[in-house]
Amino acid sequence: MSLDNILKQSLSRWMTGDGPNNSVAISSRVRLARNLAEYPFPGRASPSQLEEVEQKVRRWWNTGGLESLGITDYISIKDIPENERLALADKHLISPKLARQGYGGVLVNKDESVSVMVNEEDHLRIQSLMSGSQLREAWNLASQVDDLFDAGFCYAWSSQTGYLTCCPTNVGTGMRASIMLHLPGLAFSGQLALVLGTISKVGVMVRGMFGEGSEAQGNVYQISNQITLGQREEDIIEALNRVTDQVICQELDARQKLAGTDNLALSDRVWRAYGILANARVITSTEAMEYVSLLRLGLDLNILEGLNPRILQELLVFAQPGYLQKIYNQVLSPRQRDVKRAELIRELVKK
């Protein structure tokens, strides 16, 4: 298959970049942690119990339990070549943990807006992923999937606390809602630390683009709810929405000021970033993300044109180690990845 086709077929719905506030908001995600009442949490379950959970979910899906969602495949992690597992994590369809642990599985629908991990930290991790700022829509979709599972299984649930989960930080709603924001304006104008520091005081977490423990790359930050217990899902979503709307406003404001005060310096940085991406022969992921962030900012501010702004989403996924191995269909050393990444980026930027 040509590189072009591989990449086209690799675009998840959330990567298209056509959602609301798409100049800042990359994607919105809601995930729900759920467990089956009759089994211990995956971490304490025996191999045969884990196997039983997977079998049960699979059978239920096979008999049409998720028919309305258009889920076409149940992917068992152990059936995927090791080097391709990370590619699924790069697309945020599974967690890096599931990719690494080597067992469990995932249900994915056609446009990859829904994925359900089985036997990750919890028996079920229902996830919906959407483009731009669509936290409400993502919640609605995840909730629909949850209702379907609820009809087929008996969830571990307590009337006092709500859903029971492996990790206490998820108990209650079991929900983590998050939004990925591209914040180059705040970064370049030196306001990022202040803005992110302020919002982290109102029950919101800020992380890099691969969630917990990941570093921010390319000025992309994930903002999510901290509290899962004692609040209604709708209220959590609304609160997070208010915060992100504010951050988006501040980012747009910072960009306008940047463009106004010294457009030439910014323009120089943007064009150099383009020049490097279009010509480098070896490039690390961190460096690539730094430059593509500038490139995307340049596109948003009309400093340069003729490139699809989706380049940011594409690099967020395709330039990651796992996806590179999938695209080039081989296990790559870090150095080889840097070479192939440069090759891929030159292709992407050429268009």
Place this chain on the structure above:
Amino acid sequence: MSLDNILKQSLSRWMTGDGPNNSVAISSRVRLARNLAEYPFPGRASPSQLEEVEQKVRRWWNTGGLESLGITDYISIKDIPENERLALADKHLISPKLARQGYGGVLVNKDESVSVMVNEEDHLRIQSLMSGSQLREAWNLASQVDDLFDAGFCYAWSSQTGYLTCCPTNVGTGMRASIMLHLPGLAFSGQLALVLGTISKVGVMVRGMFGEGSEAQGNVYQISNQITLGQREEDIIEALNRVTDQVICQELDARQKLAGTDNLALSDRVWRAYGILANARVITSTEAMEYVSLLRLGLDLNILEGLNPRILQELLVFAQPGYLQKIYNQVLSPRQRDVKRAELIRELVKK
């Protein structure tokens, strides 16, 4: 006039890059310091004496004293707009000192291989400039010019020491022979300090591309004779030739090794340099020279192609403050120069 035409007409013979050893040797130059016996050195001469010297030289040229050289113009420094004086220095036709002092003049032939400064540090500074490593040829040409002047004027000369000059370091032959070498191979492989340190122990001086007191930019070094007294001109030229031939060999050797050991890292640096030059919107002279040095190395090693290797010579001259002001026909602040330089380089690299 279009930029293209201005640049075409601005190419001195030495800038064409077609001389011997042109992958390393940029240009060869010989200059002879001479003074007229009946006048004090310019630094001690009265304004009317300086005027007399200029008048004398001018009249003699007008009556055909230099006919065989094709010198078409006597340029009086005070007649040139201030911002264009530096452009002559950028092309090495006059010294920065003459450009700054605002009086004196210069005779230049059609292909700019000969220039004679009048009333710089000495009454006459005869200079020949050639492409590549042509020290002998440059000496022959300078010597012919010298003979012509010798027939028309009475030089300050002593049978014991030779030609008398304003500065004692020039007494004797009054000759400074120099060659400009592009040494990126030695620079990137870390051998430059050693090589230049060694040759400076054998009576050879190493300087930046604008001679005394100038910093090396873009890995371009000027190597010249230190001694002017007590040696025959031919012997000085031969000694300098031997040293430069060695340096050229070492440079070519270093390039081959660089290309052999980690071609990818080198290729990456070369292509990024190209990407930056082709896209930057603001660029300093030092930075431009750093990248064009890499670009030229890449052309010499066939890492990239389709560009005229003369780009190095062009940037050595056209990207300098004086020449930029001439090309764009206006006085430019340092910041404006960085912008215009970037604009010019994008044009030059596009071809």
